[in-house]
Amino acid sequence: MNITQDEIRAVVAETLAKQSQLQRDEIDAVVMRAIVTILTSFGIEEEDRKELRADFQHLRRWRKSVEQAQSYTFKAVITVIATGLVGAVWLGIKVVLGR
Incomplete structure (x- = not known):
């Protein structure tokens, strides 16, 4: 062979x-x-796998909502500061023109 x-x-x-x-x-x-x-x-335990997944999903949703809230808060602070500056400039112009 x-x-x-x-x-x-x-x-x-x-x-x-x-x-x-x-x-x-x-x-x-x-x-x-x-x-x-x-x-x-x-x-x-192995039986807790579904609950663990649900916990992680909840934590992810919580994190994303906190990040979104931080973004909105930052935008609101910038808006308040810009509005204050524009208001101060406007008052300064009114005072200068009022003389």
Whole structure:
């Protein structure tokens, strides 16, 4: 029985691919166990995943609303300062023209 180099390469490539897939599967399993262990150490059980997601979504909405409020506050402060300056200039002009 003669095996050609192409057949040998195909067998080696298939073996390496299977070995690589097994290593990736093992790595994925280790990573998942590590994540579950870390979350459990923080008191977050696997059943709490939906609640945790909802909490993060709520925090994101809260952060965005605070950022928006800060933006509106900054605009309001700038408007008040600009209005005050225009009013002061107007009063100065009235005083100068009133003489």
